[in-house]
Amino acid sequence: MDITIKEIAKLAGVSITTVSRVINNSGPVSPKTREKVMSVVAEYNYIPNNSARNLKSTKSNSVALLVKSIANPFFQKMINVIEQKVALRGYQLFIQNVNDMQSELDMAIQEAQDKNLQGVIIMGGSFNYSANELKRLKIPCVFLTVSAGKEVPLDSYSSIRIDDEAEACKAVEYLISMGHKRIGFIYNAPLDKMTPNSLRHKGYLQALEKHKIPFDPALVATDYSVASGYDFGFKMMNQLLMKNKDMTAVFAFADTVAIGAAKAVLSRGLRIPEDISIIGFDGIEEAEYFHPSLDTISQPAEQMALSSVELLFDMLKDGQTKHLIYESSLLRRGSCAPINN
Amino acid sequence: MDITIKEIAKLAGVSITTVSRVINNSGPVSPKTREKVMSVVAEYNYIPNNSARNLKSTKSNSVALLVKSIANPFFQKMINVIEQKVALRGYQLFIQNVNDMQSELDMAIQEAQDKNLQGVIIMGGSFNYSANELKRLKIPCVFLTVSAGKEVPLDSYSSIRIDDEAEACKAVEYLISMGHKRIGFIYNAPLDKMTPNSLRHKGYLQALEKHKIPFDPALVATDYSVASGYDFGFKMMNQLLMKNKDMTAVFAFADTVAIGAAKAVLSRGLRIPEDISIIGFDGIEEAEYFHPSLDTISQPAEQMALSSVELLFDMLKDGQTKHLIYESSLLRRGSCAPINN
DNA sequence: TTGTACGCGTTATCAA
DNA sequence: TTGATAACGCGTACAA
Numbered sequence: 078m079d080i081t082i083k084e085i086a087k088l089a090g091v092s093i094t095t096v097s098r099v100i101n102n103s104g105p106v107s108p109k110t111r112e113k114v115m116s117v118v119a120e121y122n123y124i125p126n127n128s129a130r131n132l133k134s135t136k137s138n139s140v141a142l143l144v145k146s147i148a149n150p151f152f153q154k155m156i157n158v159i160e161q162k163v164a165l166r167g168y169q170l171f172i173q174n175v176n177d178m179q180s181e182l183d184m185a186i187q188e189a190q191d192k193n194l195q196g197v198i199i200m201g202g203s204f205n206y207s208a209n210e211l212k213r214l215k216i217p218c219v220f221l222t223v224s225a226g227k228e229v230p231l232d233s234y235s236s237i238r239i240d241d242e243a244e245a246c247k248a249v250e251y252l253i254s255m256g257h258k259r260i261g262f263i264y265n266a267p268l269d270k271m272t273p274n275s276l277r278h279k280g281y282l283q284a285l286e287k288h289k290i291p292f293d294p295a296l297v298a299t300d301y302s303v304a305s306g307y308d309f310g311f312k313m314m315n316q317l318l319m320k321n322k323d324m325t326a327v328f329a330f331a332d333t334v335a336i337g338a339a340k341a342v343l344s345r346g347l348r349i350p351e352d353i354s355i356i357g358f359d360g361i362e363e364a365e366y367f368h369p370s371l372d373t374i375s376q377p378a379e380q381m382a383l384s385s386v387e388l389l390f391d392m393l394k395d396g397q398t399k400h401l402i403y404e405s406s407l408l409r410r411g412s413c414a415p416i417n418n
Numbered sequence: 419m420d421i422t423i424k425e426i427a428k429l430a431g432v433s434i435t436t437v438s439r440v441i442n443n444s445g446p447v448s449p450k451t452r453e454k455v456m457s458v459v460a461e462y463n464y465i466p467n468n469s470a471r472n473l474k475s476t477k478s479n480s481v482a483l484l485v486k487s488i489a490n491p492f493f494q495k496m497i498n499v500i501e502q503k504v505a506l507r508g509y510q511l512f513i514q515n516v517n518d519m520q521s522e523l524d525m526a527i528q529e530a531q532d533k534n535l536q537g538v539i540i541m542g543g544s545f546n547y548s549a550n551e552l553k554r555l556k557i558p559c560v561f562l563t564v565s566a567g568k569e570v571p572l573d574s575y576s577s578i579r580i581d582d583e584a585e586a587c588k589a590v591e592y593l594i595s596m597g598h599k600r601i602g603f604i605y606n607a608p609l610d611k612m613t614p615n616s617l618r619h620k621g622y623l624q625a626l627e628k629h630k631i632p633f634d635p636a637l638v639a640t641d642y643s644v645a646s647g648y649d650f651g652f653k654m655m656n657q658l659l660m661k662n663k664d665m666t667a668v669f670a671f672a673d674t675v676a677i678g679a680a681k682a683v684l685s686r687g688l689r690i691p692e693d694i695s696i697i698g699f700d701g702i703e704e705a706e707y708f709h710p711s712l713d714t715i716s717q718p719a720e721q722m723a724l725s726s727v728e729l730l731f732d733m734l735k736d737g738q739t740k741h742l743i744y745e746s747s748l749l750r751r752g753s754c755a756p757i758n759n
Numbered sequence: 760t761t762g763t764a765c766g767c768g769t770t771a772t773c774a775a
Numbered sequence: 776t777t778g779a780t781a782a783c784g785c786g787t788a789c790a791a
Contacts, residue, residue, distance in 0.1 A: 079531050079556075081768055092778045097770060104771095105776055122554055127532040128472040129768035132783045148494045156489075160517070172515055176501070190420050191468040213463055215420075307707045336707055343709040366648045366677055368684040368709060422784055433762045438786060445787090446760060470784035473767045 080121050089117040100125060137193040139169040140389065143181050145201030147174040150333060151359045151378065152200055155221070158382035159198065166390060168195070175202075182206055186214050196389045199223075203270040208233070217392035221385045222273060222376075224400065235388040235398045237381050241273040244374045244405045245280025246287070248328050248356050251372075251407055253288050256416035257326040257354060260285075261296045263313040263338060264330035265305040277330045277358060295320050305330075310337025318345065318353075325416050326354035332364040335371050339412070350414035360408065370410035377403050421462050430458040441466060478534045480510040481730065484522050486542030488515040491674065492700045492719065493541055496562070499723035500539065507731060509536070516543075523547055527555050537730045540564075544611040549574070558733035562726045563614060565741065576729040576739045578722050582614040585715045585746045586621025587628070589669050589697050592713075592748055594629050597757035598667040598695060601626075602637045604654040604679060605671035606646040618671045618699060636661050646671075651678025659686065659694075666757050667695035673705040676712050680753070691755035701749065711751035718744050 082100075086093040091110060098104040099114040106114075117123075131137060142159055144152055156172065163170040171192065175181045185197045196217040206225040211218065211233055220236040252260050262281045266274035285292050298313035310329055314337065317324060329335035335357025342353050349355055349369055357364050360375025381403055391397050427434040432451060439445040440455040447455075458464075472478065483500055485493055497513065504511040512533065516522045526538045537558040547566040552559065552574055561577040593601050603622045607615035626633050639654035651670055655678065658665060670676035676698030683694045690696055690710055698705050701716025722744055732738050 083768075093769080094771090094778055094780095095776090098777090101770080107776060110776080124528055124531060126473075126768050127528070128469040129783090130770075131469040132467070132473060132768080132785090133770045134783085147488065148497075150491075153489045174513055187465055187468070190465060307703050311707070340707045340709055362648050363704060366652070366681045366708075368681055423786095424784075434785080435762055435787080436760090439761090442786080448760060451760080467784050470767090471786080473769090473784080474786050475767065 079126075080123050082123070082125065085114070085117055085121065085123050088121070089114045131191065131193050135193060136195070137169070138167060139171060139192060139194055140196040140198065141171040141173060141185070141188050141192070141194050142198045142200065143173050143175050143185055143188075145175045145181055145199075146177070147172075149201065150361045150363055151331070151376070154362075155200065155378050155382035155385075158379050159386055162383060162386040166386070182210050182214060185218065186210075189214060189216050196393055198385050198389055200385075203267075203272045205270050217389055217396075219385050219389045219392070221381060226271070231400060232398050235392055235400065237384050237388065237401045237403065238273070239376055239381075239403050239405050241276035242280040242283065245277035245328070245330070245358065246284040247280075247405075247407060248358065248374050249281050249284035250288070252326045252328065252354060252356065252413060253284065253290065255326075255354065255413060258290055258416075259293075259296065259321060259324045259326070260290070261298065261314075261317045261321065261324050261327040262330075263298045263310060263317070263327065263334055265299055265301065265303075265309065265334075266330075268301060274330050281328060296324065306333050307337040307340070310334035310339075311341045312337075314338035314341035318342070318347075324353070326356075326413065329355065329357045332357035332359045332361045332371065332373055335373065336363055336367050339367060339371060349412050351417070354413035356413055360405075365410070369412050371412045372410050373408050374405045375408045376405050420467075421464050423464070423466065426455070426458055426462065426464050429462070430455045472532060472534050475534055477536065478510070479508060480512060480533060480535055481537040481539070482512040482514060482526070482529050482533070482535050483539045483541065484514050484516050484526055484529075486516045486522055486540075487518070488513075490542065491702045491704060492672070492717070495703075496541065496719050496723035496726075499720050500727055503724060503727040507727070523551050523555060526559065527551075530555060530557050537734055539726050539730055541726075544608075544613045546611050558730055558737075560726050560730045560733070562722060567612070572741060573739050576733055576741065578725050578729065578742045578744065579614070580717055580722075580744050580746050582617035583621040583624065586618035586669070586671070586699065587625040588621075588746075588748060589699065589715050590622050590625035591629070593667045593669065593695060593697065593754060594625065594631065596667075596695065596754060599631055599757075600634075600637065600662060600665045600667070601631070602639065602655075602658045602662065602665050602668040603671075604639045604651060604658070604668065604675055606640055606642065606644075606650065606675075607671075609642060615671050622669060637665065647674050648678035648681070651675035651680075652682045653678075655679035655682035656686075659683070659688075665694070667697075667754065670696065670698045673698035673700045673702045673712065673714055676714065677704055677708050680708060680712060690753050692758070695754035697754055701746075706751070710753050712753045713751050714749050715746045716749045717746050 082093050082096050086096045098106050099111050181199050181202050198219045200221040204226045208229045218234045222238050224236040264278050266272050298317050329338050339355050357371050357373040360373050364371040364373050423434050423437050427437045439447050440452050522540050522543050539560045541562040545567045549570045559575045563579050565577040566575050605619050639658050670679050680696050698712050698714040701714050705712040705714050
C-alpha cells in the first residue's frame with residue numbers, strides 16, 4: 078500500500094489532524110509546522126486517498142459529465158466547453174463514457190454516491206427516463222440534447238435540447254423548396270426508445286405530408302443492427318442509389334452519416350449537388366471540411382454546452398429547473414441545389 | 419445519504435456480513451436467507467459504496483486506460499478494442515481522459531491508489547517519463563503509441579508503438595519516388611518534449627537528407643500555439659501554398675491535419691493529386707471517407723490495442739515486460755501521383 | 760450457516 | 776495552535 082496520512086504524521090512528528098489541516102488548508106497551523114509537514118509530504122510523494130476522502134466527507138466540489146457514446150464527434154466540442162466552464166466555477170469535472178449497454182442514469186446514481194457529486198450533466202441518450210429512477214438520483218441533473226420524457230415532472234431536472242422534429246422538418250422543407258420531390262432519408266434509431274433520431278424521422282415524414290409528397294418506403298434506408306457512422310452512411314446511400322434512380326436529394330439524420338453518403342455519391346462518379354443534393358444534421362467540423370462542404374442543420378453546440386453548466390449551477394444554488402429548446406441554423410454550404418430537370 | 423449495508427441488514431433481519439456475502443457471492447448463505455436479502459436489496463435499490471469498498475483494498479479486478487486527448491479520432495477505435503478485450507478477461511475498465519495540462523503518470527498514480535487498480539494502459543503522451551515517477555506507480559503499466567524514454571529501465575514497463583521516424587521517412591520517400599522534390603511538411607509538436615510527432619518531423623528531415631534534397635524551411639509549417647486538427651491543417655496548408663508556388667506535394671503528420679490541408683487545396687480550385695499530392699499519417703476513417711480518399715501511413719490500430727491488453731495481462735501474470743514495434747502500412751488511395759512537369 | 764468486531768485512510772468534532 | 780478520537784460504509788478474520 079501507499080504511504081498514508083498516518084505515516085506522514087509520524088515522520089513529521091505531528092498528529093494526523095495537523096497533516097490534514099496542512100494538505101487541505103483547513104484550520105490554523107503554525108508556519109513552521111506547515112513547512113515541516115509540507116517537506117515530508119513532498120519527500121515521500123504523499124497523495125491523499127480519494128476513496129477515504131469521499132467516504133468521510135459529504136461535500137466534494139465535483140460534478141460529472143456522462144456521455145452516451147463519447148466517440149460521437151458532435152459531443153466532442155461540447156465536452157470541451159463544459160470542461161472549461163466547470164473549471165471556471167472551481168469545480169472538478171469527471172467525464173465518463175456510457176456505452177450502449179449501460180444505463181446512464183444508473184451510472185449517475187452510482188457515481189454520485191461514490192464520489193459525492195454535487196450534480197450531473199447527462200449528454201445524449203433517450204427520452205425515456207423513469208420518474209422513479211430520477212428520484213433515486215438525489216442530486217441536480219441536467220439533460221443535454223434530450224429531455225427526460227413525458228412522465229417525469231419538469232421540476233425534477235433541467236434540460237437543453239433542440240426541437241429535433243421541427244429542425245428535421247426544416248431540412249426536408251429546404252430540399253422541397255428547391256423543387257426536390259424524390260427525397261431519400263437515412264437514419265438509425267432503436268425501436269424501443271425515443272431518441273433525437275426518432276424525432277428526426279418524424280420530422281422527415283411531417284415535411285412530406287405537409288407538402289403532399291407521397292411517402293415512399295424505398296426512399297428510407299435504415300438498419301438497426303449496426304452502429305451509425307461513416308460506413309453506415311456509405312452503405313445506406315449505395316442502397317438508396319441502387320433502388321431509386323430518380324432520387325435527387327438525401328437527408329441524413331447525422332453529419333457523420335451524411336459524409337459517408339456523400340462519399341458514396343462521389344465514388345460512383347456522381348456529383349454533389351448537381352446530381353444529388355445532400356443535407357446532414359448536427360453541424361460537426363467534419364462536414365465543413367468535407368469537399369464539397371455539406372449543408373446541415375447546425376446545433377448551437379457551444380451555447381448549449383455553456384447553458385448546461387449554467388443550468389446545473391442554477392439548480393445547485395436554488396433548485397430552480399429550466400428547460401431550454403434552442404434554435405438550430407440551416408447552414409447552406411453548397412451541397413444542395415435546385416433540381417434541374 | 420444513501421441506504422447502507424447496515425440498514426439493509428437490519429431490514430432483512432440479518433447481519434451485515436450476510437448481506438456482504440450475498441452481494442459479493444462470497445461465503446456460504448442459505449438459499450432462503452439469500453433470497454430475503456436480495457429482495458430487500460432490490461426493494462430499496464441498494465448500491466454498495468465503491469469508496470468504502472476500495473478502502474478495504476480488496477483487489478478489485480479493474481484496470482484503467484488513460485488517454486491523452488480522447489478527442490483524437492485515431493484513439494477512438496483503439497479504445498473500443500481495449501474496452502472489449504478487457505471485459506473479456508472479466509476485468510472492469512476505467513477510461514479516463516487526460517488533458518494537455520495534466521500529467522498522465524500522476525493521474526495513473528492517483529487512480530491506482532483510489533481504485534486499487536491492477537494495471538494501467540497509457541495511450542498517447544510523450545517519451546519523457548522519469549524512472550522515478552514510474553517507480554511510484556507500483557502497478558503494471560503499458561504505454562501505447564509511445565515508450566517511456568531512454569532513462570527508464572525496460573523491465574519496468576511494456577510498450578507498443580510504431581517507428582514513427584522510419585514510417586514518416588517512408589511517407590516522404592514515397593513522394594520522392596514519384597518525382598517530388600518540393601515537398602511541404604505540416605506538423606505540430608511541443609518544443610520541450612519528445613513525442614511521436616517530433617519523430618515524424620525527424621523522419622521528414624531524414625528522407626530529404628537521404629535523397630539529397632535540400633531542406634527548405636519555407637516548406638515547413640508549424641505553430642506550437644494552437645491545437646492541431648482540421649483547421650490547423652487548413653491554415654498551415656494555405657500558408658504553404660502562398661509561400662511556395664512550386665510545391666508539388668505535402669506530408670501532414672496526422673490524418674486530421676491532412677484533411678484540413680486537402681480541403682485548403684480543393685477550396686482554392688486546385689486538384690488532388692494532379693496539382694498537389696497529399697499524404698497523411700495514422701489511418702483514421704475520416705481520411706478514407708474524404709474525397710478523394712487520402713493516402714496515409716496506417717498504423718495497425720486494432721492490433722496494437724489488442725496487444726496492449728495482452729501485454730498488460732502478461733505483466734499481471736508473471737511480471738514479464740515486452741516492447742513491441744509494429745509496422746505501419748502505406749495506403750495508396752489516390753491522393754498522391756507522380757509529378758507531371 | 761451466521762454474527763461480532765476491527766480496520767481501511769480520511770475528515771471533523773471536540774477538548775486541551 | 777495542536778491532538779485524540781469518533782465516524783464514513785464496507786469486507787473479513789474469528790467466533791459462535
